[in-house]
Amino acid sequence: MTTENENSRPVPPKNRGYETERLSYLLRQQEILAAFGTFALQTHSMEELxxxxxxxxxxxxxCDHAKALEYLPSEEQFIVRAGVGWKEGIVGHARIAADLESPAGYAFKTGKPVISNHLEQERRFRTPRLxxxxxxxxxxxxxxxxDEDRFGVLGVDSPEGERFTEADAAFLKGFANLLNLAIGRHLTEARLxxxxxxxxxxNDEISHRVKNSLAIVxxxxxxxxxAAVDPGLQNALSDAQRRVETIANVHDRLWRSRDERTVDLAEFLNGLCEQFCAEGLDAKTLKCDAVPVTVVTEQAVTIGLLTNELITNALKYAYPNGTGDISLSLAxxxxxxxxxxMVCDHGVGLPRDMDTGAPTSLGMKLISRLARELGGRPEWQNAQPGTRFVLDFPARELR
Known part of the structure; x- marks a missing residue:
């Protein structure tokens, strides 16, 4: 960080009786405080701060020496986290005692500023080796x-020069107050x-357990x-197994997206179709054409279940005697x-006596229910040849 008139450093007045010199000195300190306050709001690095x-x-x-000390409770010492004027290897490594017999320790324990103008004659404290x-x-x-948590100590040191005064302590205390606010913000961000x-x-653990539970079911x-003997029961259990696996696949793909609120439908539906292809289509082909659109996750789950049910039905019933194409589109x-x-095939079509408005099979009932959950009315069309399923529904996009 640089401040205006960087090379002009505040010079303590040689004669404190001259109020103009003293005022200039104090004004320069206020400029430095203001510039640091701006810097503290902009930086996101604790080290830079x-x-x-x-x-x-x-x-x-x-002065030419200053240091920021962080208290280490496990060691009951300070570590020099930042500083200027010190020999190489001091910052980030050197330790200073944090007890009442050291100037920094006393300031830390009591919360009172400590001024020591003659360390070599100091009887209140011992002078740290550093x-x-x-x-x-x-x-x-x-x-x-x-607040109630004590981070450490801010200290300014000098081998020579004039005495530190109570006004200097007030300046440094104001500096520490700005530092308190900035450090608090940094720590809050780190905790978040x-x-x-x-x-x-x-979330990963919950998703893993859900996936395992569905796999067990x-x-x-x-x-x-x-174990079943009855063919009808075998088919019913097979359909139930497939639907549980569908739910597991939808859950797995949504979990991997890492976005808990929204889903890219184009990517999502392409992934589901790839899953069908990976499992084998028995000489049938599946194509997917979806526009990029993002909807809320709850709606994507329903769309995924509906799509799986439609494609599975087409694979089972559209081409009983050979190969054929199945297409999925979202527009x-x-x-x-x-x-x-839309899900379309060019197969044998729906049975002539089938009433799509009042479905009787579990699969058709499920398709009808999922379509209603999406807020649309399903339409079954004759693709001449084959069957076309069409559903218009309101998109629930995140706003």
């Missing part, structure tokens, strides 16, 4: 706290990201079908905000 805090606070007090190694003679430390990651793990139905309807789904 702490590093800029040490640089700017050192500039504000016209400061002695750099010839530091005066230091000022203030608490960085997030962690909560989202945890939620994803839970399908397996039980298969075992019952193999925008002539009615605004409506979609049209």
């Amino acid at each position: 702490l590093q800029e805090a040490t640089r700017a606070s050192a500039e504000g007090l016209r 400061l002695m190694e750099h010839g530091i003679r005066r230091a000022i430390n203030v608490l960085i706290a997030l 990201k962690e909560a989202l990651r945890h939620q994803e793990v839970l 399908a397996s039980l139905l298969r075992m019952q079908r193999l 925008r309807s002539e009615q605004p905000t409506y979609l049209r789904i």
Whole structure:
């Protein structure tokens, strides 16, 4: 971060009696605080935030050394998270005691700013080795706290220069307050990201268990079908097994999309058709032509179940004596905000005595019910030859 007039550093007035010099010094500090506040709102990096805090606070007090210390509860020490003016290898590694006998520890424990203008003569505290190694003679430390949680300490140090004053402590405290708000925002964002990651793990576990449960149900139905003697019961159990597997496939594809609210229907329906092709079509071909449209997940589930039922029926009954084509299409309807789904074959067609308005078979009843759930009225047409299923329904797109 750079500030306006970057090379002009605040110079403490040599004679505090001259109010004009003192006012200029304080105004420069306010400019630095304002610039840091803007930077803190824009950055998304904790490291950059702490590093800029040490640089700017050192500039504000016209010193060459500053450090941001983070408290490590497990070690009962501080780690130097950011800093300026220190030898290589200090930032990110060096530790400082966090007890009441160190200036930073006292500021951390009591919450009071600590000014030490003569460390070599200091009797209240011991001088940390880090400061002695750099010839530091005066230091000022203030608490960085997030409500009840204490993050650490912001300190400015110097081997020479004028005494730190209460006004300097007030400046550094104001700096720490801005830092408190910025760190709090960063930690909140980090916790939200962690909560989202945890939620994803839970969703994965739930989806895995649902998939396994459906697979067990399908397996039980298969075992019952193999044990059954009556052909009608075998067919009924086979249909039930297929429908459970359909639900499992729809669930699996929706889960893999990683979008809990919406589904791209073109991608979704193409995937379902690929699944049919992978399982074998017995010399029949399946084509899919779907426009890109996104609908809410609840509606996509119903569309998936309906599509599976229609394609399965066409594969079973349209071409009993040979090969043939089956097509699935999804397009925008002539009615605004409506979609049209069609499944068409060129096979033997529907039985002449079949009343599509009052279906009797379980498959046709299921198709009729799913169509009503989508808000449309199913229409069975003679494709000459074959059968065409048409359904116009309102798209439930996320708004």
